[in-house]
Amino acid sequence: MGHSLFNGSVMWSKTYSFTSSPYPGQNSIQRVIVFGDMGKAERDGSNEYSDYQPGALNTTDQLIRDLDNIDIVFHIGDLSYSNGYVSQWDQFTAQVEPIASTVPYMIASGNHERDWPNSGSFYNTPDSGGECGVPAETMFYYPPQNKAKFWYSTDYGLFHFCIADSEHDWREGSEQYKFIEQCLASADRHRQPWLIFAAHRVLGYSSNSWYGQEGSYEEPMGRESLQKLWQKYKVDIAFYGHVHNYERSCPIYQNHCMSKERNHYSGVMNGTIHVVVGGGGSHLTKFSQLIPYWSVYRDYDWGFVKLTAFNQSSLLFEYKKSRDGKVYDSFTVSRDYRDVLACVHDSCEPTTLAT
Numbered sequence: 001m002g003h004s005l006f007n008g009s010v011m012w013s014k015t016y017s018f019t020s021s022p023y024p025g026q027n028s029i030q031r032v033i034v035f036g037d038m039g040k041a042e043r044d045g046s047n048e049y050s051d052y053q054p055g056a057l058n059t060t061d062q063l064i065r066d067l068d069n070i071d072i073v074f075h076i077g078d079l080s081y082s083n084g085y086v087s088q089w090d091q092f093t094a095q096v097e098p099i100a101s102t103v104p105y106m107i108a109s110g111n112h113e114r115d116w117p118n119s120g121s122f123y124n125t126p127d128s129g130g131e132c133g134v135p136a137e138t139m140f141y142y143p144p145q146n147k148a149k150f151w152y153s154t155d156y157g158l159f160h161f162c163i164a165d166s167e168h169d170w171r172e173g174s175e176q177y178k179f180i181e182q183c184l185a186s187a188d189r190h191r192q193p194w195l196i197f198a199a200h201r202v203l204g205y206s207s208n209s210w211y212g213q214e215g216s217y218e219e220p221m222g223r224e225s226l227q228k229l230w231q232k233y234k235v236d237i238a239f240y241g242h243v244h245n246y247e248r249s250c251p252i253y254q255n256h257c258m259s260k261e262r263n264h265y266s267g268v269m270n271g272t273i274h275v276v277v278g279g280g281g282s283h284l285t286k287f288s289q290l291i292p293y294w295s296v297y298r299d300y301d302w303g304f305v306k307l308t309a310f311n312q313s314s315l316l317f318e319y320k321k322s323r324d325g326k327v328y329d330s331f332t333v334s335r336d337y338r339d340v341l342a343c344v345h346d347s348c349e350p351t352t353l354a355t
């Protein structure tokens with residue numbers, strides 16, 4: 001990579017190499033990393049004025065160490081916590097450069113990228129420090145229909161991703177809701193069986209302490225509209241950040257666990273597994289004392305998720321801690337296309353007398 005200066009000389013970067021992405025539906029092994037809320041830290045401890053993201057370097061280093069076994073990364077919001085200071089963006093991009101120069105570094109928008117009072121964000125909080133999404137939209141590539149509206153769909157081999165923007169309205173009737181339905185509906189499950197939804201805030205399920213105090217176990221108004229879309233289009237896994245810990249749910253349909261199985265799902269899935277993976281690096285979030293019935297695994301620590309699609313019918317999910325890179329929670333999914341097609345409650349047209 002390089003650019004020419006006004007005096008005609010050319011500046012070159014170090015030399016990097018990367019592998020081009022598999023085409024949609026390509027049947028090869030594909031490994032996907034997902035986490036949120038990583039942020040940055042100084043390796044020498046300098047300028048560490050608040051130590052706000054104490055796990056950031058551990059997560060970054062584990063990913064760099066395993067880079068030969070990673071194909072694409074999704075950092076689902078709260079990227080750098082720059083909060084209006086562009087030097088902090090420089091520091092963050094330098095930190096993730098070994099990763100982002102080698103594999104696609106896909107992002108979602110979080111409150112620390114976007115929110116600012118009266119700027120059009122869904123929440124009137126000052127969390128972006130006045131950035132209003134502009135640095136994030138400018139520094140990273142992502143394929144939205146409109147850059148200021150940070151929702152997009154993307155394909156990676158056997159995966160179809162629908163990335164939502166929880167800093168803009170997602171409720172039924174909104175522009176984003178229409179997009180989410182169209183994105184989920186357009187997945188060709190025969191060729192791309194693994195359908196993944198992601199958003200920064202917890203639009204699904206989390207038992208962190210403040211959601212527990214509210215009794216909602218979600219971001220207010222989070223899943224009321226979206227649940228029927230996840231169900232209708234049989235989303236396999238929904239990922240969230242914002243809450244700085246790790247939690248995995250059972251396969252959920254209409255607030256009910258559809259399976260008591262914890263580690264090996266086979267055949268018809270019957271529900272969506274919701275995963276909070278916001279422990280990328282920022283200070284940790286406590287869980288509620290009550291453990292909801294749908295909560296399968298909770299971890300108060302920093303970590304990230306790795307998905308491995310071996311082919312169209314076999315998926316491995318692993319949660320790894322950033323401190324040691326070891327797997328602490330995992331499950332597998334084994335199923336065929338006919339299992340995706342199978343009718344689950346309201347996911348098929350109502351039957352007629354003739355049937």
Ligand SMILES: [Fe+2]
Binds near residue numbers: 200
């Ligand atoms: Fe956040």
